[in-house]
Amino acid sequence: MSSSVWPGIKFAETINKSFIGWIIGNGKKIDFWRDSWATCTPLREHIDLLNHLWKFCTAKVSDFIQHDGWNVPLDISLALLAMGIYITSIPCNPNA
Numbered sequence: 001m002s003s004s005v006w007p008g009i010k011f012a013e014t015i016n017k018s019f020i021g022w023i024i025g026n027g028k029k030i031d032f033w034r035d036s037w038a039t040c041t042p043l044r045e046h047i048d049l050l051n052h053l054w055k056f057c058t059a060k061v062s063d064f065i066q067h068d069g070w071n072v073p074l075d076i077s078l079a080l081l082a083m084g085i086y087i088t089s090i091p092c093n094p095n096a
Contacts, residue, residue, distance in 0.1 A: 025096035027061030037061060038085045046083050065094050 024030065030037050033044045033054070044054065064072045070087050072080070080087050 024061060024065075024090060024092040026094055027063075027065050027092060030061040032059040032061050032063065033057045035061075038080070038087070038090060039083070043080075043083070047079070061092075065092050067094050069094065 024037065027037075031042075033047075034042050036042050039046075044057075049057075064070060064076075064087075069092060070090075072087050077087060
């Protein structure tokens with residue numbers, strides 16, 4: 001038996017997807033590499049790095065937020081841009 005609700009949910013997702021996102025706040029609880037905060041998948045899944053090296057990637061999103069907003073190193077900013085992520089378009093609240 002097929003669901004009569006599922007087609008409606010899938011339709012609503014296409015309409016609402018652009019309005020759904022994270023509220024970053026101060027980013028202290030968000031793992032920069034392993035949480036899905038900038039895209040639908042963790043950044044880790046977009047980067048080809050040997051598994052044993054991921055233990056050294058411990059940054060939180062808060063590590064890239066200063067009192068006036070984002071402060072991302074150029075190399076990481078360029079990597080995010082290559083993934084289609086415009087970091088400055090993601091709202092953050094350093095004082096949260």
